[in-house]
Amino acid sequence: EPGGIAVLDALARAARVLLPLxxxxxxxxxxxxxGGSDTLVAGPLGLRQPADDSARGDLADAEVVLVPAVAMGLDGSRLGHGAGYYDRALAGWPAERLVGVVHDDEVALALPAGPHDVRIGWLCTPTRLQRLGE
Incomplete structure (x- = not known):
């Protein structure tokens, strides 16, 4: 995803940031x-995640969720890595609170989507923030 640790650090200066475990x-x-890049360790899937089990958070408290993607469709469709982790975690969430984060060249008009795939309401790339599906 665009930005990496620098974006996480900037966001954490302004808000409480939750990362998936x-x-x-x-x-x-x-x-x-x-809690900062020095608190991240490799998780079971090889992705970096917080090491401190005592710093648990509740996703239900989030006002906005930045959702990683391999590609985003301008219709709100999202292509992830195929395991459905985010689709299960975000089932029932209103699309207007979900922001898909991709590079500019990872945006299409639409992507294949099934009934279990969560629709995303916003697109964020290094060059734009755009409301989707309107």
Whole structure:
């Protein structure tokens, strides 16, 4: 995703940032407060995640969720890595609170989507922030 640690650090200066925790492959995502890059460790899927189990957070408290993607469609469709972690975690969330984060060349008019795929309400790239599906 665009920005990496620099974006996380900037966001954390202005708001409480939760990052996903993969406790075990195939289980639902859990969430923990981001405490800086030095607090991240490799999780079960090889992604960096907070190491401090005591810094747990509740995704339900989030006002906005930045959702990583491999590609985004301007119709709100999202292509992830295929395991459905975010689709399960965000089921029932209103699209207007979900922001897909991709590079500019990862945007299409539409992407294949199934009934379980969560629709995203906003697109964020390094050059734009755009409301989707209107």
């Amino acid at each position: 993969t406790v075990q492959r195939g289980t639902l995502l859990e969430w923990a407060v981001y």
